Amino acid sequence: MMQKLLAMVLLFLLCFFLAAASASPSPTVIVIGAGISGIAAAKTLHEAGIHDMLIVEATPRIGGRLMKTQFSGLTVEKGANWLFGGGPVANPLLDIAKKLKLRTSLNDYENLTSNTYKQEGGLYPSKLVEEIDKVATARDDFCEKFSKKLSSKKKDVDVSILAAQRIFKQVPKTPLEMVIDFYHNDYEDAEPPKVTSLKHTYPRNEFVDHGEDPYFVADPRGFEIVVQYLAKQFLSSLTSDPRLKLNKVVREISYSKSGVTIKTEDGSTYNSKYVIVSVSLGVLQSDLIEFQPTLPLWKRIAISDFGMTIYTKIFLKFPYKFWPSGPGTEFFLYTHVRRGYYPLWQHLENEYPGSNILFVTVTADESRRIEQLPDEAIEAEIMVILKKLFGDNIPKPESILVPRWGLDRFYKGSFSNWPDSYSQKRKDQLADPIGPVYFTGEHTSNKYIGYATGAYFAGIDTANDLIECFKKKSCRGYNRNRWH
Structure with missing residues (x-):
């Protein structure tokens, strides 16, 4: 010895x-x-x-920007949170994560169409959301084909994703269509289709090569x-x-x-x-x-x-959970007339059972607006929404975490967008x-x-x-x- x-x-x-x-x-x-x-x-x-x-x-x-922090006694990721796998090309970072036995959770978005809320509360019929999601998927398929067509041309021709949607004659207009489009685009690019390159975004090579299985990092050691x-x-x-x-x-x-x-x-x-x-x-x-x-x-x-954009995950810890839990409830969408207004929510019951933590993702201009507000004002806006969805008798959060990547002089944003x-x-x-x-x-x-x-x-x-x-x-x- x-x-x-x-x-x-x-x-x-x-x-x-x-x-x-x-x-x-x-x-x-x-x-x-x-x-x-x-x-x-x-x-x-x-x-x-x-x-x-x-x-x-x-x-x-x-x-x-791979940065963990402590929130209510648990480790959460302020920055990058997902590793992608399941594709034809090995993801070297996922391989390292497996070697280190990094604790991850495979996210499941399949039931999102059954968990889409109206602006004033109440769920949309799942069949209606499914139909709109099918249109969004068809629109994505067109964008990918159109992008490949533009890439095959000798001239360096490009358009925005929104321009391609217009050519497809399926531009999101209603609040419900916009929140579904947010999920398909902004949630990944952190910018809306009107400013994002089609040719350099579709197809998303990360998914094509490394796969679309989203491994959510939830490890005390952090990403x-x-x-x-x-x-x-x-x-x-x-x-x-x-x-x-x-x-x-x-x-x-x-x-x-x-x-x-x-x-x-x-x-x-x-x-x-x-x-x-x-x-x-x-x-x-x-x-x-x-x-x-x-x-x-x-x-x-x-x-x-x-383009340098901002991707903000706002974490809230409650004394008890008042939102649906169990299989098929991990994510839900909130619809609002203002695109990107606290749209995509996730609970951490799968990653940290009994933690009573929700987080909501905002991006781009909404992130920039929110970063200027004190935590109390952000919490107040969020509570108005949650009371509409789950009733007036829900508890106040015990704590809130609002990363401010755009205001941090050592980062000035989350990641770039073409x-x-x-x-x-x-x-x-x-x-x-x-x-x-x-x-x-x-x-x-x-x-x-x-x-x-x-x-x-x-x-x-x-x-x-x-x-x-x-x-x-x-x-x-x-x-x-x-x-x-």
Whole structure:
């Protein structure tokens, strides 16, 4: 037993000293951001033999928008919540989750048409909702076929999802049609069809490749343990490895052909040959980080013109449950004349029996409106709805949790969404490096934009791009014509 303990201590010390030796004051690469993209990029660099790196993270943790929090004694996900499986292509994040025995629950939306409420209370007849849902499904099928037709053309032609719905002559008009359309589109894209690209949204590659089985993460360790697992493959510690600097808010990136200097809010300065910027698109669109010199106009346009949206899950804990429970009741829809007004609800009785927790999902403009309100005002709006649905005698919630991704200066939103007028050429520019400055994140993914898998693969792709530059001196970012 003593020998085993001694061997473990020696192994830890060896890892620590190797990490310390790799922590150069002027590393080859600095990675800004320790979300899944940044960690995947750093891991890829490490596996390619580039150990001389530094990861700089603004918050006290790694994980980025994979973020758990404690709510009424339970762990809930403020950010990404689902892993998808059942498709022809293996989902690497789901594989990691299974390896870690991450606790998940397979969500079942099949009975949603029987749980759709009117604005003033009472359920719609399930047959009526089923008919409208069938139209929505047929509309989706048309959108997918029309998208493929547009993609087959030589010209870069695109329209909004709403435009395709108009061509199909089935535009949602009534409140019931709109809430069903919200479920089919906004619930996934976090933006309405009128602003979302058809060609780059349909078909949804995440579902085509990885499957449509939605595994809801409900584990005390949180979804972020997947990022921690990746980090542990090359870091000796998630808090004390000298190659990882937490609580370091980058405010300035100065770059030239001789390298990069970054400055943080606490006055620290770091130099490197290259930098990978893995902050969110929302942060790039904000004034948190200043680039010196200013990024070229084509790059600023690419960043500014892309869509960053907000996906808000509002959690409420009640002293007892007053909503239907049991098989086929996990989700319900609320219909309102205002599209997206507290539309999609889920209880957590399947994940946490006896927890008496409901959460409602809002997106886009409703998220932006709600973020400006105090929790008490949001709770009041929600209680008006719940009393209409379940009676005046329901209890007040014991607690409420309202994530405010849009107001958080380290994220400025939940994930990106491809706008309908945004070309593939410009999308490529969004990911293009500028000299020694490389960019990564879910917003740079073409295939799985907005998903954790997109962030993961983007980090790997960006790192491989930099490795190609570093080892073979084939550097896209140094094309003089693209610097200006």
